[in-house]
Amino acid sequence: MAEQNLPDIQKNPSEWYTEIIQRAGLADIRYGVKGCIVFQHWSVEAMELMYDFLEKDLKKRGHKNYWFPTLIPENYFYKEAEHIEGFSPEVFWVEKAGTDKLEERLALRPTSETAFYSMFALWIRSYKDLPFRTYQRANIFRYESKATRPFLRSREFHWIETHCAFATEEEAFQNVLDDMETTKKIVYGVYGVPTIVFERPDWDKFAGAARTFGADAITPQGRVVQQPSTHMINQHFAGQFGIKFVDKDEKEKVPYTTCYGPAISRIFASVVLTHGDNKGLKFPFEIAPKQVVIVPILAEKEPKVLVKAKELAEKLDDAGYRVEVDTSDKRPGEKFYFWEMKGVPLRIELGPRDLTAKKFLLFRRDIEKKIEVAERDLVKEVEIQGKALSENLKKNAMKSFEGLIKDVKSIEEVKKIVGKGIARANFCSMKKDGEKCAEVVEKESGGKIRGTRIDTKEKTFGKCVVCGKSAQHVVYIAKDY
Amino acid sequence: MAEQNLPDIQKNPSEWYTEIIQRAGLADIRYGVKGCIVFQHWSVEAMELMYDFLEKDLKKRGHKNYWFPTLIPENYFYKEAEHIEGFSPEVFWVEKAGTDKLEERLALRPTSETAFYSMFALWIRSYKDLPFRTYQRANIFRYESKATRPFLRSREFHWIETHCAFATEEEAFQNVLDDMETTKKIVYGVYGVPTIVFERPDWDKFAGAARTFGADAITPQGRVVQQPSTHMINQHFAGQFGIKFVDKDEKEKVPYTTCYGPAISRIFASVVLTHGDNKGLKFPFEIAPKQVVIVPILAEKEPKVLVKAKELAEKLDDAGYRVEVDTSDKRPGEKFYFWEMKGVPLRIELGPRDLTAKKFLLFRRDIEKKIEVAERDLVKEVEIQGKALSENLKKNAMKSFEGLIKDVKSIEEVKKIVGKGIARANFCSMKKDGEKCAEVVEKESGGKIRGTRIDTKEKTFGKCVVCGKSAQHVVYIAKDY
Numbered sequence: 001m002a003e004q005n006l007p008d009i010q011k012n013p014s015e016w017y018t019e020i021i022q023r024a025g026l027a028d029i030r031y032g033v034k035g036c037i038v039f040q041h042w043s044v045e046a047m048e049l050m051y052d053f054l055e056k057d058l059k060k061r062g063h064k065n066y067w068f069p070t071l072i073p074e075n076y077f078y079k080e081a082e083h084i085e086g087f088s089p090e091v092f093w094v095e096k097a098g099t100d101k102l103e104e105r106l107a108l109r110p111t112s113e114t115a116f117y118s119m120f121a122l123w124i125r126s127y128k129d130l131p132f133r134t135y136q137r138a139n140i141f142r143y144e145s146k147a148t149r150p151f152l153r154s155r156e157f158h159w160i161e162t163h164c165a166f167a168t169e170e171e172a173f174q175n176v177l178d179d180m181e182t183t184k185k186i187v188y189g190v191y192g193v194p195t196i197v198f199e200r201p202d203w204d205k206f207a208g209a210a211r212t213f214g215a216d217a218i219t220p221q222g223r224v225v226q227q228p229s230t231h232m233i234n235q236h237f238a239g240q241f242g243i244k245f246v247d248k249d250e251k252e253k254v255p256y257t258t259c260y261g262p263a264i265s266r267i268f269a270s271v272v273l274t275h276g277d278n279k280g281l282k283f284p285f286e287i288a289p290k291q292v293v294i295v296p297i298l299a300e301k302e303p304k305v306l307v308k309a310k311e312l313a314e315k316l317d318d319a320g321y322r323v324e325v326d327t328s329d330k331r332p333g334e335k336f337y338f339w340e341m342k343g344v345p346l347r348i349e350l351g352p353r354d355l356t357a358k359k360f361l362l363f364r365r366d367i368e369k370k371i372e373v374a375e376r377d378l379v380k381e382v383e384i385q386g387k388a389l390s391e392n393l394k395k396n397a398m399k400s401f402e403g404l405i406k407d408v409k410s411i412e413e414v415k416k417i418v419g420k421g422i423a424r425a426n427f428c429s430m431k432k433d434g435e436k437c438a439e440v441v442e443k444e445s446g447g448k449i450r451g452t453r454i455d456t457k458e459k460t461f462g463k464c465v466v467c468g469k470s471a472q473h474v475v476y477i478a479k480d481y
Numbered sequence: 482m483a484e485q486n487l488p489d490i491q492k493n494p495s496e497w498y499t500e501i502i503q504r505a506g507l508a509d510i511r512y513g514v515k516g517c518i519v520f521q522h523w524s525v526e527a528m529e530l531m532y533d534f535l536e537k538d539l540k541k542r543g544h545k546n547y548w549f550p551t552l553i554p555e556n557y558f559y560k561e562a563e564h565i566e567g568f569s570p571e572v573f574w575v576e577k578a579g580t581d582k583l584e585e586r587l588a589l590r591p592t593s594e595t596a597f598y599s600m601f602a603l604w605i606r607s608y609k610d611l612p613f614r615t616y617q618r619a620n621i622f623r624y625e626s627k628a629t630r631p632f633l634r635s636r637e638f639h640w641i642e643t644h645c646a647f648a649t650e651e652e653a654f655q656n657v658l659d660d661m662e663t664t665k666k667i668v669y670g671v672y673g674v675p676t677i678v679f680e681r682p683d684w685d686k687f688a689g690a691a692r693t694f695g696a697d698a699i700t701p702q703g704r705v706v707q708q709p710s711t712h713m714i715n716q717h718f719a720g721q722f723g724i725k726f727v728d729k730d731e732k733e734k735v736p737y738t739t740c741y742g743p744a745i746s747r748i749f750a751s752v753v754l755t756h757g758d759n760k761g762l763k764f765p766f767e768i769a770p771k772q773v774v775i776v777p778i779l780a781e782k783e784p785k786v787l788v789k790a791k792e793l794a795e796k797l798d799d800a801g802y803r804v805e806v807d808t809s810d811k812r813p814g815e816k817f818y819f820w821e822m823k824g825v826p827l828r829i830e831l832g833p834r835d836l837t838a839k840k841f842l843l844f845r846r847d848i849e850k851k852i853e854v855a856e857r858d859l860v861k862e863v864e865i866q867g868k869a870l871s872e873n874l875k876k877n878a879m880k881s882f883e884g885l886i887k888d889v890k891s892i893e894e895v896k897k898i899v900g901k902g903i904a905r906a907n908f909c910s911m912k913k914d915g916e917k918c919a920e921v922v923e924k925e926s927g928g929k930i931r932g933t934r935i936d937t938k939e940k941t942f943g944k945c946v947v948c949g950k951s952a953q954h955v956v957y958i959a960k961d962y
């Protein structure tokens with residue numbers, strides 16, 4: 001049963017995305033709660049691997065893992081006025097349990113600052129307790145008013161949240177910089193998704209934060225997928241939650257806090273959109289649910305082929321690779337097609353003649369080429385080609401990424417770029433007084449002001465693209481998912 | 482600052498348990514929602530390792546991982562009458578989000594059969610789709626009416642749930658047996674907690690199941706901690722949820738389902754209670770958050786000692802062990818005391834003289850003995866002693882376990898044993914008509930009928946311990962946590 005081709009990823013990215021999610025078994029949207037999806041095996045396995053890389057890096061940086069309750073008492077939210085204002089439209093509330101009405105409403109965590117800070121107030125006493133670095137991997141609930149899309153925006157999603165406290169603002173800021181380094185190292189370095197980190201404008205900060213820094217990926221189709229954000233909370237919450245420490249000078253002080261929130265399920269969407277093509281998914285080797293698929297050819301008539309296929313699989317398994325032997329009753333061509341669509345990096349084709357020649361063909365999903373490999377080089381070659389594939393995916397992603405940024409000097413030019421790429425423009429102000437111009441941009445082009453780069457101080461090259469007044473910043477404008 | 486001794490674990494197990502949870506940093510009960518606790522780093526790290534072992538075994542058995550929504554629509558529950566009857570007193574309900582009242586109440590999952598089965602109805606079509614084996618690691622919510630205790634019973638806890646479907650009852654039952662094998666292999670084989678698997682009496686089955694098999698651990702203090710249960714659901718739910726498949730004979734049939742639920746956070750409690758002693762925790766080597774702690778002695782005056790300590794730590798880290806160098810400003814004696822209390826399996830003590838002699842002392846937490854080790858044998862010896870420690874913990878646990886089972890012939894004897902051990906008694910019936918006698922047992926002794934062994938068919942040795950009528954079964958009676 002030959003399936004239809006996938007929609008064209010460049011011409012119809014939205015249709016392609018919807019179709020690949022279903023066909024590759026990434027998620028099922030037919031669950032009975034609006035905006036909640038079932039994350040299926042093929043995506044969960046990849047996301048578990050993605051979690052591992054991030055968690056290892058956070059642990060190396062001194063973060064200790066915790067599991068906090070999902071339920072947060074309403075009064076915690078009211079301690080920080082901006083925070084409750086920002087989140088209250090999105091909160092799911094539990095008011096009843098069994099047949100009891102609860103004494104206080106409980107929120108399903110939309111984020112856990114208030115939960116962590118309530119305990120920081122008990123745990124942090126002295127400068128010796130600082131820096132205090134924590135994280136948890138958790139499911140998060142937000143009653144989104146916007147249209148939901150699998151992985152990109154759903155009412156329950158999966159993330160890591162770090163919550164840290166420091167004696168000084170400088171140390172807190174260094175941690176925020178380290179968070180961005182983690183994003184670069186893992187999201188680009190391992191998942192192959194290039195990002196730019198922006199400081200968000202004042203009107204787009206995390207509710208309660210002093211400063212927000214967000215990484216953005218731009219898919220080859222020209223739209224932004226928001227990546228991890230990291231926030232300088234400063235003393236905003238710590239004061240309200242009564243977090244204090246006795247410093248070396250024996251004075252009681254309020255620590256500075258930060259938080260960082262890599263949304264694994266959303267980052268997964270950018271992996272799909274960044275590397276995918278008209279044949280389907282392409283997983284970087286390190287996060288592929290299966291790294292190698294072995295397709296025995298004519299196995300039925302030649303049971304020896306199947307025996308050899310299993311032997312090779314065992315060798316790869318012993319060497320720590322994730323491997324599958326496709327023993328289904330499909331034709332080899334169908335199997336090739338299927339596993340290419342699923343994004344498996346390498347395929348081994350094994351026929352009766354290969355047994356005597358002690359070699360086989362190794363197919364690479366990214367370059368779509370077959371390489372002849374001697375059987376004795378199996379493990380070595382899988383490692384080499386796996387790494388080469390990941391490097392190649394990264395290189396291509398970066399090339400596409402850079403090509404999508406265009407300088408613009410008028411709102412007309414913004415309109416032309418947005419939706420197909422990211423517009424680099426002069427802009428009047430990132431403070432409250434710039435919000436009006438930002439609204440014009442969004443109304444005219446559908447694009448949002450992503451912010452100013454933080455990796456480099458950019459020189460303006462003209463007047464504000466909206467109001468024509470003197471520009472203080474170079475900003476980036478794009479449509480997001 | 483010398484701390485007080487821990488309460489005696491045999492004489493005052495309850496006080497010991499409360500105290501060790503706080504002192505070792507396992508959980509904080511001061512969170513603002515009744516019955517919900519903060520799982521702290523030292524337990525979370527161990528529980529993550531525990532998850533790994535279980536998940537690997539389930540994957541090897543062909544289970545694929547999923548992430549299902551936490552929220553379950555109320556109508557799903559009403560499809561299986563016994564199920565809703567059993568769970569409804571324990572369900573947290575979400576009725577509002579933002580300022581909206583939801584069209585249908587949503588349950589925080591108290592277990593996910595109904596969620597999985599709603600999708601099984603869409604996913605399973607043919608005998609080729611069977612067996613269908615899934616699992617998820619998830620947080621679970623139950624509005625417990627009984628007193629909550631950290632890890633043992635809380636209103637949110639962490640588990641794995643598997644949900645599987647099979648073409649025949651035989652295959653389903655084989656899967657249930659395999660689940661018990663997993664319990665034995667991991668809970669005893671890795672965590673060192675011995676269990677007996679019982680078939681539960683009819684009045685203690687999982688709500689909606691045909692048969693329930695539960696593993697029980699008995700702590701050295703004589704009380705049962707319930708371990709993973711596995712359930713033959715048969716066609717009870719599948720029918721109501723419209724799960725059907727076309728079999729080889731082209732007839733439409735209803736599959737048989739099973740589920741298995743290892744509650745990691747509860748199993749963790751049994752690890753604590755089974756291996757602990759008056760000095761604190763004792764972790765099996767494989768699931769210890771830190772496996773080796775290195776205490777440099779006189780490090781301040783001898784910076785070389787610190788350098789060497791870090792060098793050894795790096796070697797162990799490279800070999801894949803979890804190691805910590807304690808560089809705090811506490812005295813060595815305090816450090817010893819602290820890490821013993823935390824349950825770290827091995828300690829390396831490193832002084833200035835050891836540097837020239839190229840050796841060090843290795844302390845084993847279980848036998849409390851120091852072994853002299855040549856530096857060049859570091860990695861090898863850590864592996865040997867780590868394994869030996871785990872084996873020793875298992876052996877001791879099994880010995881204590883077996884000694885706690887006593888045959889009884891009267892309700893007076895039951896009363897004497899229960900609370901200190903497990904009473905083995907003759908009993909009239911495991912069906913509905915035996916429930917009255919079970920109530921008498923519980924009222925008189927505080928103990929519950931755990932069920933009949935399934936690993937062996939036991940011969941009765943007298944009349945029913947309560948009613949004196951002919952006994953059909955040998956049952957086990959114990960108090961649980």
